[in-house]
Amino acid sequence: MGNEELKEIAGHLRFEAVRMIYQGKDGHPGPALGIADIVTTLYFDEMNIDPENPKWEDRDRFILSKGHACPIYYAALSERGYFGKKVKEYKLRALGSKFQGHPVMNKTEGVDMTSGSLGNGLSIACGMAIAGKYNKKDYNVFVIVGDGEIQEGIIWEGANTAASKKLDNLILFVDKNNWQSGGAVSDTIGSNNVKEKFEAFNWHVQEIDGHNIDEIKKAIALAKSKKGMPSAIICNTIKGKGLDFMENNNLWHKGVPTDDQYAIAVKVLGGAK
Ligand SMILES: [Mg+2]
Numbered sequence: 001m002g003n004e005e006l007k008e009i010a011g012h013l014r015f016e017a018v019r020m021i022y023q024g025k026d027g028h029p030g031p032a033l034g035i036a037d038i039v040t041t042l043y044f045d046e047m048n049i050d051p052e053n054p055k056w057e058d059r060d061r062f063i064l065s066k067g068h069a070c071p072i073y074y075a076a077l078s079e080r081g082y083f084g085k086k087v088k089e090y091k092l093r094a095l096g097s098k099f100q101g102h103p104v105m106n107k108t109e110g111v112d113m114t115s116g117s118l119g120n121g122l123s124i125a126c127g128m129a130i131a132g133k134y135n136k137k138d139y140n141v142f143v144i145v146g147d148g149e150i151q152e153g154i155i156w157e158g159a160n161t162a163a164s165k166k167l168d169n170l171i172l173f174v175d176k177n178n179w180q181s182g183g184a185v186s187d188t189i190g191s192n193n194v195k196e197k198f199e200a201f202n203w204h205v206q207e208i209d210g211h212n213i214d215e216i217k218k219a220i221a222l223a224k225s226k227k228g229m230p231s232a233i234i235c236n237t238i239k240g241k242g243l244d245f246m247e248n249n250n251l252w253h254k255g256v257p258t259d260d261q262y263a264i265a266v267k268v269l270g271g272a273k
Pocket residue numbers: 146147148149175176177178179180
């Protein structure tokens with residue numbers, strides 16, 4: 001798909017994420033908007049999937065390890081047709097809703113793995129990638145983690161395993177927005193030198209602008225061509241990207257737009273289609 005078309009879809013998915021948070025009066029808009037361009041490129045250009053057959057054995061797999069960013073994931077799945085007709089009201093985070101505050105694999109079509117307990121996604125992806133090789137399948141496994149999330153120790157157990165097992169069917173995106181729930185990543189862990197850390201674990205590492213669709217596409221192509229090692233794509237992103245009042249403002253890690261702010265989102269992001 002062309003880059004301009006993908007950009008337009010990303011804008012619409014951003015609106016849908018804001019809409020479901022506004023309607024549900026709860027959720028994480030900043031993290032969702034920050035990964036919109038990565039999720040759009042995966043679901044509308046890159047991944048080999050069949051929304052009619054969500055459990056298709058040969059499909060590419062996706063794990064949103066930073067599960068709280070799920071509004072953008074639900075919007076992408078809806079737009080791709082996983083839920084039949086488009087979802088009018090998500091009831092995000094409501095008891096019994098298909099659209100929980102963190103993705104649940106046995107509740108929501110198209111969700112390959114339950115996530116939200118931070119850190120687990122990469123190690124689970126290693127298992128999926130090992131299974132793919134064992135079963136001689138040529139699918140790829142894509143994962144998105146946050147730069148705060150990678151403080152979890154299990155991330156580095158996964159990183160070690162992926163390199164030692166030469167999991168070249170595993171592609172990890174690090175959403176490097178320099179924030180985490182409680183504040184700046186640098187205040188928590190010191191230097192946010194993600195690239196050097198993954199290089200030290202013998203990964204193939206690229207660093208790109210996580211909002212530039214062309215760079216995302218090219219990075220995925222290069223990652224897929226690199227044989228014998230897993231790939232990390234460090235994506236420099238802006239938390240809340242797409243709405244001025246949210247951008248780089250960590251107060252929007254979790255929050256609900258006011259009526260006036262929602263009106264701005266409708267205007268800037270195009271509203272419902
Ligand atoms: Mg972060």
